[in-house]
Amino acid sequence: MTAGMEREPARYRGPRSVQRTTRIERRAELFVGLLFFATILATLGLIVSYVIGANTQVDGVLLAIALGGIGGGIVVWVQYLMHTPTMIEARHPMQPNPVAEMSPAQAAMREAESGFTRRHLLLGMLFASVGGLLTAIAVPLFSLGPLPNGRAWFTTAWKKGSRVVDVNGNVVHASQIPVNGIMTVFPEGAPGDAMAQTVLLNVGPGLLQLPADRASWAPQGFIAYSKLCTHAGCPVGLFRATEHDLMCPCHQSTFDVLDGAQVTFGPAPRPLPQLPIQLQPDGTFVALGDFPEPVGPAFWNQTLGGGA
Amino acid sequence: MTGPGPAPGDDRVHHVEGEPVPRDADAIEGDALPAPGGQLPVVGPVVRFLDNRTGLVTFGRTALEKVFPDHWTFLLGEIALFSFIVLLITGTYLTLFFRPDGTQTIYAGPYAPLDGTKMSAAFSSVLALSFSVEGGLLARQAHHWAALLFIAAIVTHLTRIFLTGAFRRPRELNWIIGFTLLLLALGEGITGYSLPDDLLSGTGLRIIYSITMAIPFLGPWVASLLFGGLFPTTQIISRLFIVHVLLLPGVLIGLISVHLLFVWIQKHTQYKVPGATEHNVIGLSLWPGQAFRSIGAFLLTAAVIALLGGLFEINPVWIYGPYVPYAAAVPAQPDYYVGWLEGLVRMAPNWQLTLFGITILPEPFIPGLVVPGVLFTVLWVWPFIEAFITGDHREHNLLDWPWEAPWRAATGAAFATIFLVLLLEGANDVLAAWLLIPVEDLTQFFRIMVFVGPVVAWIVTYRLARARLEHGTKPIEPLGGIALRRNATGGFEEVHDRAAVDAALGGGGRK
Structure with missing residues (x-):
């Protein structure tokens, strides 16, 4: 060498x-x-x-x-x-020197190659068949998971009349949540559910400034919001009682609890959906229905208002 | 070059021309030049045996004589490679005990605080390999530290390549491969970090799912297929596992091989040291100098990782607890190499585009995918951008000093500043608590700094580089008066030697 x-x-x-x-x-x-x-x-x-x-x-x-x-x-x-x-050690330019003449072997190879390259129709069909093969092989990738179907992305386990329970499935009583208290709650039958997770807060009476149509959703200062951040889906678990703010620990999106969870800071694009709840005579809570709009982060073609 | 000849008394049979070839092939040592390593015990006979059957030594000798320039900055890429080897070794050990299984179980192991807790089999197996397997925690922590070192070494290596212009023709492709390796390493980091299924990494997966959902047109479908349905899914851990231990490492090994092959073919760049030109390589031959140094450097790297893994706790998942979708760790901090992405997602304004009730551009899409995509694409194809701007399409084997290309150094500093500001913003909650500043104010500050910082960094770096360049190339002014040197007795004597004066003044006229 x-x-x-x-x-x-x-x-x-x-x-x-x-x-x-x-x-x-x-x-x-x-x-x-x-x-x-x-x-x-x-x-x-x-x-x-x-x-x-x-x-x-x-x-x-x-x-x-x-x-x-x-x-x-x-x-x-x-x-x-x-x-x-x-x-x-000497080095040489990477660019090869141009070869003056083709050797007979190269000429023969070039000739053989042309038997391949000049048959345009066959070449086209070859590419099409390879493309078809790759597509056919890729199609089973749809077995990877269920495609989003039906209302799964738009609804949660909350229904009209769902009793409010804690993470262990025990029915929540109003006396468990003092003023400025917070608890993570779920619909009965789905404790720990990722989509249905909800924060139940007690801000005390007379402070809430909810829209008129939601006036009955928060009895005696008890108010329930989806715990799924509308930004990236982290659980919104930090309650700053003096400011009445709910804050997401992941990206610091901040929601005003008194004002229908309007966004006051951070990247979340919309308020936390509010869960309509009713205080029963025995001190327990029931939901008046599911969240009125999809919970959690925004996604492509997310239709606010729950669609038809 | 050719090493010492046969030792006196060597009884090897030499084949003499014209004589019949002896059938006892192992007895033939031929008249070949001595093989590299031929003097070493064990190695010598093995090399001779192989050479007589494959002729590999003839090739090998040429290869082992290959010259590599020597500079400490050339070690950065090697450290990345060594960390990768440590990752392969420790990672293999971990797979023997880790169970990539998202099925929920009840913990009943030696770690009392989590006794009776519901957790995935994956998390449970991480606890088992950390607490019950001898050397398991050491391997796990060493694996994590090696990953941090791997990415840090790649980033500093790329920074060195960038600042010295080593990516210029003919090495543009190797820059692209190197940068792709960084992306793959980030992918390895994120997938590996998510495997234990702890509260911190599970929250990270939730964010990744949300960012995927935000892709226009395809988001919900892609997220659903990748994760196997609506978050959280039981399949995700086993899927991440196969990506982490087979797919990505396979591609990494393949690309690292091509990367090194290109270094070999194109020969290593060198700094402008005395005697170095565009047409030569000055350095040490691969055998034995560079080879032994690299083996030593590998073992020292492994030793540092072993020390870190043994003494410095990292990712104590038992403190975070198993992942549950309704809880989050506070403060939530990813590993540093994801910190800049986290910062980007944190500082983004809450704008999203909705038309006719249809969410066209969900909020996390632009900070989570578009901006990182743009930043990385610019860096990825940088060799071509620079060649386009400067019009310099020549081959370069001599490295620039960073200040010799002020425009490039300034651009590198601007990029570094962007990533640094984003990284700090990714830790805004920790910084806010530490500095006693409201986290909102800190975020507003970083929102401004991410635009102002790079501009300032560009100007300052450009000016500094220009000043260094002009100072370095200006011929030294002849000094007026006389030069004095202090002598041993404390007095002064006049110096007449001009060169000595220049040297005493710091060699200002060298370049």
Whole structure:
């Protein structure tokens, strides 16, 4: 290979054997030996540590010593004990030189190729068939999951008359939520449900400024909003009682609890949907229906107002 | 170059021309040049055995003589490669114990605080491999630290390539491959981070699902197919798993191979050191200098990762708890390499486009996909953008110092500033608590800084680079008066040697 011939050492100190061992080299030899010895001790330690079941910290330090001993030893060895000459190698432009004439073999190959390239119709059909094959292979990807169908993206498990329960499925009583209290609630039968998660807050009477048509949705200052952030779907769990704000921990979208969860800060594009609830004489709550609009983050072709 | 010849007393049989070829093939050592590594115990005989059957040593010798320039910044890419190898090793160990299973179970293991808690089998297996498998927690933490180091090394490596103009012809393709490797590494990071199915990563998946849903026209369908239905799904963990341990690593290994092959074919760039030209490579040969150094550097990298994994807790998922859709960890912080994306999503205004009741551009689409897409595309095809602007289509093998291309350095600084501001905004809740500033004010500040910061960074960097360039190229003014040097007795003596004066003044006239 010609490439090898172009490499030459820039300076070459002669064969190793004619050089004397210097003091630095003797020190380096000792140091390398110590490092390798540390590795041997550390590997023994690792085995002992496995047998007696020592902790992660001990294992980590021993493993670091074992790896670092060999690694450091090799680096010191090559830096101080091996005389690696600086070499110079020629390089050539990546652009190939134009070839003046085609060789007979190349001409024959070119000829054979043309038997392929000039049959345009066949070529077109070949591409079409390969495309068809790829499409046919890709179609089963639709087995990956159910396509969004029906009302699944627009409705939750809340129904008219759903009793309000906590995450363990226990019926929630008004006395459990003091003024400025907050609780995550679900419809009875679906505790822990991702879409139906709701925050039930008690802001006390007389503070709410809801639109007139929702006046009856929040009895005695108890008000319920979807807990799914309308931005990216995180649970809106931070209630700042003095400001009466609900805040999303993910991207700090902030909703005014008193004002129908209007967005006061952050990237959420719309208020949290409000759940109409009724306080029963026994102190429990029931829903007057599902959320009036889709819960959670916006998606393509999300029809606000629940559609028809 | 050709190493020492046969040692005295070597009883190898030499084939003499004209004589019949002996049938005992192993006895033939031929008259080939000594093989690299031929002096080493064990290695020597093995190399001879292989060479006599494959002729590989002839090829190998040429390869091992290959010259690589030496500079500490060339180590950054190597560290990325070494971290990747550590990731493969630790990751393989983890797959022996991890169960990619989203089925809900009740925990009954040694970690008392979660006893009786409902969690996925995946989360439960992470607890088991962390608490009950010897070396399991070490492997898991080392894997996580290695991932952080992997991406940090790639980013600093790309920064070095960018600032020194190493991406210029003929290496544009390798820049694109390298940048693609960064994207794949980010994909590995996000998928791997999500596997334990803990509260923090589950919330991250919820955000990814929401951003996917926001894609115009296709969103709901794509999200539903990728995740297997309406969030949360039980399939997502096993799907992420196969992407994380097979698909992405496969592509990574393939592209890393091509990346290194290109470095090999095109030969490494070099700095403008004495003697270096566009037409040569000055450095150490691969064998033994570079090879041993790289092996040593690999082991040292692995040692650092082992130390981090052993001593510094990372991603303690048992503290976050298993994922439930109605709770979120506070403060919620992703790994740093996603932080800039998180910042982008946090600072975006809440605009979305709705026409006739149809949500055309849902809010998370632009900050979550369009802006990152634009930023990355510009960087991805940067070699072609720069060549188009400068009109420089020549081959470059000598590296620029960063200040030699002030315009490029300034642009790099502007990009870095954008990502830095976004990264800080991604931690706005933590910063706000630390600085005692309302998080809203901090976000408003970063919203301004993400536009002002890059402009300021561009101007400042450009000016600094110009100043450095002009200072560096200006011939040193002849000094008036006389030059003095302090001598050993404390007195002064006059210096007549001009060159010595220049050297004493810091070598201002070097370039």
